[in-house]
Amino acid sequence: MRLTHIKLSGFKSFVDPTTIAVPGRLVAVIGPNGCGKSNVIDAVRWVLGEASARQLRGESMQDVIFNGANTRRPAPRASVELVFDNSDGQLQGAWGQYAEVAIKRQLTRQGDSTYFINNQVVRRRDITDLFLGTGVGARGYAVIEQGMISRIIEARPEELRAHIEEAAGVSKYKERRRETENRLADTREHLQRLADLQSELDRQVEKLRRQANTAQRYQELKAQIADKQNLFDYSQWQQALHQADSATTLYQQHGNAQESLKQQLEILEQQLQQLREQEQEQQQRVREAEMQRAGLREQWARLEEQIRHRRDWQQRIAREQTQAQTELQRLHNENIQQQQQLESASSELEEQQLQREEWALQAAEHEARMPELEELAHQGERTRQNQQNELARLERELAIKQQQHQHATAAIAQLQQRRQRLEEELTQLALPQNGELETARETAAELEQIVTTLEENLLQYEQQRESAREALLLAQQQYRQLDKQQLTLSAQVEALTAMLPQAERSSTEKETDSNIPLLWQHLQVAKKWQHATTVVLGHRLQALYTEQLQPGDTLPEHTTVWVNQAAETNRQKWATNALLQHIEVQAPFSEAIQYWLGQVFCAETLEEALLGQTDLQAQQLIITPEGHCIDAISVTLYAEDNGTGLLQQQQQLREQQQALLALEQPLQQAAETMQLAQRNLENTEERLNQCQQQLKQQQQRWQTASAQATELLARTSQGQLRQEHIQQESAQIISELAQQQHVQQQTQADTENLTLSVEQLRPQLQNHTASQQNQQQTLKQSQLALLEARRQQGLVEMAIVRLQQRIQTATQEQQRIARETERWQERQSELALGIAEQEMEDEQTLQTEELNTQIDAATEQCTTAQQVLEQLQQQLQHIQQQQHNLNSQLPQLQADTQTALLQQQEALLNARRFHETLQQNQADLEALAELFNHSQQAVPELNQEIAALAQKINALGAVNLAALQELEEAHERAEYYQTQTADVQAAIALLEEAISTIDEETKTRFKTTFDAVNEKVQSYFPTLFGGGEARLDMVGDDLLSAGVSIMARPPGKKNSTIHLLSGGEKALTAMSLVFALFSLNPAPFCLLDEVDAPLDDANTSRFCNLVQQMSAQTQFVYISHNRLTMEMAEQLVGVTMQEKGVSRIVEVNIRQALDMAEA
Template sequence: MRLTHIKLSGFKSFVDPTTISVPGQLVAVIGPNGCGKSNVIDAVRWVLGEASAKQLRGESMQDVIFNGAATRRPAARAAVELVFDNHDGTLQGAWGQYAEVAIKRQLTRQGESSYYINNQPVRRRDITDLFLGTGVGARGYAVIEQGMISRIIEARPEELRAYIEEAAGVSKYKERRRETETRLKDTREHLQRLADLQSELDRQVEKLQRQAKTAERYRSLKDELAAQQDLLDYVQWQQALAAADSATAAHQQHKSQQDHLAAQAQELAETAHTLQQTEQAQQQNAHEHNNQRALLREQWARLEEQIRHRQLTQQRFERDKAQAQSQLQRLHQQQQQLAEEAEALNIQLEEQQLALEEWAMQVAEQEALLPELEQRAHHTALVQQNQQDQHNRLQRELALKQQQQRHAEHSLQQLAQRQQRLQHELAALNLPADTELDTARHTAEHSQTEVATLEHALAECEAQWAHWQQQRQHTEAEQQQQQHQLVAIQAQHQALQALLPSAESGQDFWQHTGHAEAPALWQHIHVAEAWRHAVAVALGQRLQARHIDHFTPPQPLPAGAAAWLHPHRHAEEIGAADSLCQHIRSQAPFQAALQQWLGHIRCASNLEHALAQQSQLAAHQAWITPEGHWVDRAGVVLYHADSQDNLLQRRARISELAAAAAELEAPLAANAAALARCVNACDNASAQRHQLQTQLKQQQQQLQAALSHAAELMARTNQGQLRREHIRQELAQIEQELAVHQHSQAQNAGDNDTLSEALATLDAQQHDLHENNQQQQQALKQAQLAALEARRQHGLAEMAAHRLQQQRQHIAQQQQAAEQQSEEWQERQSELALAWENDSHSDEQQTALETLNSQIEAANEHYLAAQNQLNHTQRQQQTLYQQQQTVSHQLPAAQEAVQQALLQQQEALLNAKRFHDNLHARQADTEALAHTAAHTQADTQTLSQHIGELAQRLNGLGSVNLAALDELNEADERSRYYAEQSADVEAAMALLQEAIAQIDEETKSRFKTTFDAVNAKVQTFFPTLFGGGEASLTMVGDDLLSAGVSIMARPPGKKNSTIHLLSGGEKALTAMSLVFALFSLNPAPFCLLDEVDAPLDDANTGRFCNLVKEMALQTQFLYISHNRLTMEMAEQLVGVTMQEKGVSRIVAVDIQQALSMAHSA
């Protein structure tokens, strides 16, 4: 796998989209300090998942986005993409199948960070997992930034261990172990939740067992109610059957009358059906005659069309025949003309052959005279050539001087034109006006102010919305808490209210005597809170005494305890001042009884006081304490609060709960109103926020447009000023060049005069030789012309003969084509004649047309007769329809009577069926019910009354959980399920612990193997880089899972006791030894080095370069350096420049290509 491209956009100083190609194994990034070279290394670390802004030389992750420059506005986002060539399949997993893999990271100003693999959104973890075990990562050893070399060598043992683990591929095992531990933790929490559920379920089972007992009593009453309901349904079933028999007799009587009318209607319907069939047959007959008539008309029209078509065809045959005769005459004339032309060409060809033979003889005579004349001319030409050479030499010198003179004039002309063009450009240079630029700046500043105002308003609105949202949540929480309190109070109130009837004894007694609604004592007295236990102990069963006028106990007495008061008794003051009656307020009916029962009971503040005053009691008196302890002359009875139910305490508690519930109603209503106000305020704030966001977005767009316009004007102004200065510099340079060319032109003029005089003398000497040579050349030329003319005439004769041959062949081809066309037209003429002879049926078609006219008239007569029969049948149908209407009006009344009797019958049967279905659904024994009904003579009213009484008794049980038994079984089943699930969870925990143990064993094995291998490589690379010495790795700790790693290094001639005593260069070389050892063991696909050679001298740099070249056979290196030797090692140079302040640009150079260009030059 190789890194092929690094793409940056908006990342730190690389504001423009920039692509850095990495084609070779050794690529150097060079440039001056501060131009942005290290930003390339930061970009690679960032896209590999670096999450710490400090590691990227920033304070926050937003610092990686271009923050603007003098002429650049800040970028909205930063994006970096790495493109890898994966043809060798180095990457594993789902992305290993792609030959090219591109990973990308993007960050916006809003803090939205996203990752992509091959343009598909992924998680940061997916990027990390993609390179696990390869050494490539945000903190891997494949990316060595500035200062990282010193950090590696000075790292703690735990930090050095991380590099060994990455080389060993243990990082993915550690990730799996961490995930397994997380799952183990979740499993333990799940097990704890299961234990809590099991405990809660046990409490629920106890409650369900109590509810099941109540459900059994309920079901016994329900069974008795069902038996009475069965008996009632049986009686009603028998009554419904008797009503059904009566309705059946009435139904049969009305049915016979309906059948008579229906028979009459049926007879009329059959007659109507017969007439309808007759009508249909007649309609069919009329339709067939009409179809036959239409068919004959269609045949007549088709035959008439054929006659017209034959007439048109006859006319076309006549035209084709005339055309064929005309073509045959034309072809005959063409053949005669071609024969005449062929005969004339044969004569011309014979004449041309004779002329060709004559010109061949003349060519031979002229060529015999040429050799002698050529020898004379050659001798004269040699003499003239010597003088001509001298003349040419002087002439070349003169031409060179003249060329220099013209070049000087041309240069002067170009400089003048260039000077004039620059002057015109300088005059026409159009710079934006200062007012326009000020206006643009003012518009941008105004937009910025508006944006700031809207942002401030939006912030205030969001703060207000957050305030109301928080207030709303607080109000909702408070309201929910109050609702929970109210629900809890109401639940307690309902529970205590439900317990009050069960706490009262003697309910069965009073139900039996019919005085269940009589007022009880405990309901009509008010006791001080401190003395409630004392009053309950003193009164005992009498606390539930009923006030009943003229009550006589029934005989025999019903089961159960009961107490009642005598009527019309007035209160008598028989008690002492400290009697228990003083702490009770009651109504008149109960006051006398309380004085009688409690007047002799005195109140003591505590048990000690009562015991001390025990001897002062009379025989009928007793002391009682607020706790309920009883002291009389005979002994002491201690009261325990849980030993019996206290109706007074329960009633007081019910009153307190009712008051508390009433007190919560008002705050709940207030909170509801406050919550409504908060919701309204939140909605208003949200709407205002949305409006401000829309306005802010529009204003930001206007600001962006204003800033763009201002930046454009500023750029135009800067460019115009730069151009104006450049033009002025060029004009000054042109003035200097004009002076140089004018001086050179004056010097060349003198040299031209001297050379012109020498050429004039030589021209006079050559004149005589030229005339002699000209005469000889003239004689030779005339001979050559004569020979050339003869050869030309001979060639023309040959061409003419060849052309005549071609014309004769062309005429022969034309004659052959004319004969073929003549034969084709004769065949066409024969075909037309034969076609005309075959088409001779016109008379037969005319006869058939007349016959069809007769048939159409006959078909019209048949159609009219059939239509008359159809009209007669339709009149008969109309008469029958009137008779049917009369019967149809009588039949509905009879049907209505039948239907009414049938409905009564069905209603009785439905009632009988309903009662029978009820009996059948409950699987009632009808025979036993019949015997019971006959024996008891039960009627529906008595049975309904008894059923009502049973229903009241069921209602008296209150709310009964009928599903208690099922819920109990379900709870038992859930208990078993939780037990099984707990066992499964414990087994899963054992498996997870076993998996962790296996991962630990694998980690130990891989780490130990890798540690030994890296140690061996360090011992090899260290002497190579230092030229001697020794180094080794040691473990710090005995546990292979947590042991740290330290490095010991001894350069040649030194015996250091610690690594910190080494110099900066020695530390760098030692760290390089470790890094290269890791690379040799687990070569990363690529390695990034950021000025790691800075502390090295030339000798160490040379050894470093040699080692990098060796490792470049397996690993691709992209490094940053200022060292000349390291630069020379690179195959490609990537230059980083910053001509525009704050903006980095790339200039790439291929060293091999540059050397090839240098050698070729």
């Protein structure tokens, strides 16, 4: 098989459809730098399945599509196709029957990548499988790009092993082993899942047995606790009704006491106001007296401070004079010391300068002699080294030839024995029938897909069931919250209804006429002015209406005031700020309200009301929102509203009733939602059970089919592996026999010639070695003398520098001492002038005594004013204490009132809750009443009995009433899991046996190929280098994972690692390895991208000779700029870029051109 055409379109710089014909065995691709030659190599790697953009010199896979040029638009897609001539049938598999095979890859800008074989869409894996074991692939050794030579030679051991495996044809075995391992891992995972399920099922069975035993006991205890709970709820209901009546009475008592306490607080507030005004006047007198005394004390303090400041100043001048004298003496001593150091350093500097000149003369003499001695020594060393290298090269070549001769003799005998054994084994192989394995695989794959789909459906149903459960739980929770809100609002409505005046309750509960209206029921007052209206109307809010009143009529007991219909009177027009503007009144009370409130006006604040007090007439009032009343001669202040007025209660009752009505529809909707969620949960559980049954059936079928396919795969793999191995090894043995016989003859002749050359060269080397050692000794002595002179000269230079620094430092210190001496002398003169000043303290002393007398008089005046102020404060404190005592009682009364109201509401709520609980439980109230009256059992005793029963239920734990049915289903699942486990274990054993067979075959092939490649490397390396040695070493003991390293030593070198070689040497070493791989497992073609770039002409010539020899079995397509390599080609393919950014092809067939020239 060989490559015939490369077709490109839209790939990198090849924007136009381009076909490169490669009919010959040696095809050279040439052209200037940057014209797109390497894009041909990238195209071949890309179509073979390369998935890394970095390997194609790009950042993303979209970079392989032509991106446009100055006059070109970007291409929409990239396409590369390779056409192979398979007339020799080298390709295996389904495509091996075709005489011509074309593989193609297309990539669009949308990221769609498509592979084709003979215009049929295939997978990337199909392309890879087509060339397994041939060395051709995206990362195979058949495509050598720029830089790949150095990467091969510097590759890690595991990377180098991959190339050996490709040459051995192990890659397809590894692929089959990987598939078998994946299937084995899936099977083991399935077995683990079965074990987990079986373990979990065992725990569930044991748990279900315990649950079935406790279910009956649970039902008995549940019935007993229900009876006790009904009796307890009935007793709590009666107790709550009693508590509600008691709380109502207590609430009325606390309200009356609160009103009396507020009146006493108003009287005390007036007395406090008068005393506070007197206290402020007296405080002003005290402040004036204290300000006068403070001014006098400030004058006295200033005089004292002046006297103390003068005394401190005189003492400081004396101390500074003493310090100046001391500093002047110290500076004089330092000046003498620095002068001595300066004279000593100058003397030492002159001596060191003389020594520096002497050592400089000695160093110059030795330097003049050095060039002559060095030249003689180097010339002798070069001569000796050349002879030694030549001798070493000859000895290495001799050893290699002798070793090659021995290897060739032993290899011929081994190959003949191996060939005979393989022929015998080939006749005994038997393979399963064709198509049987594919049928089993397809059946298992179809069943696996069905099982996967059912498992996904089962997971979805389980998620739907959990969602349905959560929805049901949420609906139940929402229903309970709304029901609780309804109970709370109902209790509040009942509590507010119970707090309404007795007149209204009588009109509805007793036998009074329900048509008689109350005044407050016909009023609609703005919320802000409700309390103010209550203050003005007072008890009249509970008035009843009648059209006439006869003297003999009897008033009902609950009636407070009867209101007669008011007659028309002449009144002034209502003011714009009248209270009536905030009230809506219904007939028949409109006339009465106009009469009572016609002279009542509104003010936003108390200050505004007080300003309008002087304009009021008799019977006129000004009211504030807080309830403060102002008439023409008085002001009545009320405490803050506690929210319990009649109008406020009416407003609260209306709001609670509206909220209660608004809850009815949401409560009904919540109940419907809860029922719908319950039905949805039941439907989901039914679908889940059906899916579980289907999954159980399909899993059984899938396990059976998988076990059959695994068994057939193991048998087929073992037979095919062994058959292919025998055929390949037989062909390899025939080729190796011919090569080893040729090597045996050639190495015998080379060994004799090399032995003669070594014996002639050894005496010459000994003479040159003795002469060179004498020259080296003379040179070494001269070098040591020169180094000593230079060292002494350096020491003297350092000493001179240190002395110069000492002289400079001493001079600077003398200058600093002179400056400081001058500064201290000036300071001493200044201090002498300050001593002459004298203070006069007698006059200031007299002023101080006079100020003390004035301060005493002002202090006495302050004491008298302070005593008067303290008397006023005591009176004020006494009244404040009384006010505090009353105020401390008021919060307690208010808290008691509010507590009583809350207790009443709580009792009514509890009564409603217990009564509804009894109704929900469908309890017989008459029977419970009779039982409660006769049993005389206290509530704590009932609680203890209920708690004891509940404790017994809790002791039972979780109770599952459907335990028996679930236990039966668990037994069925356990039997199914046991059957599946046995099938899976049998399949695992079969797969492990297949993997063991593949491993043994892989070890044999790898070891055989490694030895053969190692032998070829040892042969090709001296051919390319003209000598030297190289070998392959195995890194590790395990043949399945051991890495491979290469050791190379060119002629004349003893390097310890291959990384010490030059670029050209690394390239030749890598080529010897690549050619060794090709000689064992020749690839259909080989692409080389400038691998000869680091080689000189001599190495290039040897490289070309080897490529020409190997071209008999492998087609070479290479890129080169080397003239010698171009001359070797049978066909030249020129790549040009006349249009910027666009590559074009120019082809020249060298053989046809030569034939035309000769003709």
